[in-house]
Amino acid sequence: MGTSTTRYWLTRPTRSERIRAATIDSRAVTVETVFRREYGRCVATLIRFLGDIEAAEEAVQDAFTVAVARWPSDGEPPNPGAWIVTTARNRAVDRLRRESVRDERHAQAHHLYPAAAQAAGDNALAREEETVRDDRLRLIFTCCHPALNQPAQVALTLRLLGGLGTPEIARAFLVPEATMAQRIVRAKRKIRDARFPYRVPAEAELPARLKPVLAVVYLIFNEGYAATAGSLIRLDLCAEGTRLARVLAELMPDEPEAQGLLALLLLLHARSAARLAADGSLVRLTGQDRQLWDRGLIAEGQAIVRACVQRGRPGPYQIQAAINAVHSVAPSFDSTDWHAVLMLYDQLHALTPTPVVALNRAVALAEVRGPAAGLAAVDDLRSSGLHSYYLFHASRADLLRRLGRSTEAAAAYATARSLTTNPVEQAFLEAQRAGSIHLQGPA
DSSP states (O other): SSSSSGGTOOHHHHHHHHHHHHHHHHHHHHHHHHHHHEEEOOHHHHHHHOOOOOHHHHHHHHHHHHHHHHHHHOOOSSSSSHHHHHHHHHHHHHHHHHHSSSSSHEEEHTSHHHHHHHHHHHHHHHHHHHHHSSSSHHHHHSSSOSSHHHHHHHHHHHHHHHHOOOHHHHHHHHHHHHHHHHHHHHHHHHHHHOOOOOOOGGGGHHHHHHHHHHHHHHHHHHHHOOOSSSSSHHHHHHHHHHHHHHHHHOOOOOHHHHHHHHHHHHHHHHHHSSBBBBTTTTTTTTGGGGGOHHHHHHOOOOOHHHHHHHHTTHHHHHHHHHHHHHHOSSSTTTTTTTHHHHHHHHHHHHHHOOHHHHHHHHHHHHHHHHHHOOOOOOHHHTTOOTTTTHHHHHHHHHHHHHHHHHHHHHHHHHHHHHHHOOOOEEEEEHHHHHHHHHHHHHO
């Protein structure tokens, strides 16, 4: 992430381009900052009033268009999010009045008068807060509607609330952007046509929605940890993902996977300061200065992992957290207990036999049995759908390099570079490719 506002305003691309141009021309940087921070919350709030996703998105886009025009001269309001919601709601009311040609439309517009809407919203909010007190998490639970399949739940919630655009979501699911855009449109249409109610589930319903909620929180963090574009790390998304995981763990203390997710994010976030060099270049785990790791976050994450082990109810997030706990106790890369890491990846693959898990297992296998064994395991995944996943080719390139197969390594690095849009990752992969070419010697 970290690029233009147009990547988020995907329902109206032509108007979005004009908004972006206006933002740049007026130097209204604060508008884009507020957009990234508040867009999901504002859309979800409008959904509660309008009961329609596309109408809510359109109203919020209208409000941000007004903000681009007014804020540079008037100044940013004291509460930008509330300003956007109020403006969007008023715009929606005006539009409904103009379009009121049937009694149903008149009634809908009448119920959206600010005073009536505010009263209804306050009452609904009070009931919702009895179940889920955090506003953003409450809305995530609301949007993970069981009538949608889980990929659609996660994708739609990331689009509306996670601050992620279609390119970022497509990357998370390893599918083309056009495919993901169609999925999101179909999910919106299904909700609209079936008139699903937007409400927070009762406490007894929360466990049934936990799995997609965990996925949403994880993917919000993951986009911050390895951003699709711009800076490699988006600390705002890392912090928000970690915060949501903490609130979720407090909300559902008896759910070990909620605890495991929190531990995983804490242990990953602890390494953030060591992942970039002073010049902004990528530092792999092998070369990170472990003195820069946040020992407070590590201690908290390790304690949660130990508690999860005692529960005896392992799950994918708990096992991933345990893997990172093993890394966190090693004073250096070479001293890592790779046998333990490989064993944990075996357990993870038994629970979630996905190609990405198999790829990570192959990398661990290379540390235990050598790069030839790792490369064989990676090559076994050629037909698994990872051809567009840059880390597949980057991992393969690294193993080829370690085996002295420099020409093949350079080609694999080039392929990996062509598949990532993050300039920091591109620069790293290009440097690795150039190094492989250098190792080939004169032709």
